[in-house]
Amino acid sequence: MANLFENLPVGLPGELFETLARGKHVRIERIVSHGQVSPDGFWYDQSESEWVIVLQGSARLRFEDEAADTELGVGDHVLIAPHRRHRVTHTGTPTVWLAVFFQDGSAGHCRKD
């Protein structure tokens, strides 16, 4: 057993990404931010779906298809569809995110052997 709010890093130059659990089609990550934001002009453009929640601190996301930022406080969660371009415009110090990345597997199909 581990605790999501323990062993928070301090003094790191960047964000810390840690995989808490993973399956063939899913990855659960803790992300700890300390004020980092996405570089100017950078957009995340991911092939996976991402469900993300802020569990400590606060953050702002900007979706390319929206005019204004989305503010996230503790408990706020969003589902980001694959290739929906977005960037992080604010994070608190610290901000603890929990993110679940997953593939729908719709590009192929599965069968039993």
Place this chain on the structure above:
Amino acid sequence: MANLFENLPVGLPGELFETLARGKHVRIERIVSHGQVSPDGFWYDQSESEWVIVLQGSARLRFEDEAADTELGVGDHVLIAPHRRHRVTHTGTPTVWLAVFFQDGSAGHCRKD
């Protein structure tokens, strides 16, 4: 956007399970308990992996292969392997869980069309 800690049910006779997001191989659920425990002699025996975290309140889990309960406070998370039998022996009022159920897909294989 929604908030995990809002719209908590009150006065329900049972636990409330809500799917927050899902993919072909993954399901993200909020579970709200109000003191419920597993019935005597009942064991969860799931075909999926379950990663679960307590985010409000507290709980105790008992794994059949362990002699003592596992105590879960806020932020504590565990990964429960498929078919690892377990039961809930205590929940606070309320207890908010976040659970990610996922399949490894190892029973078959996937291919592109």
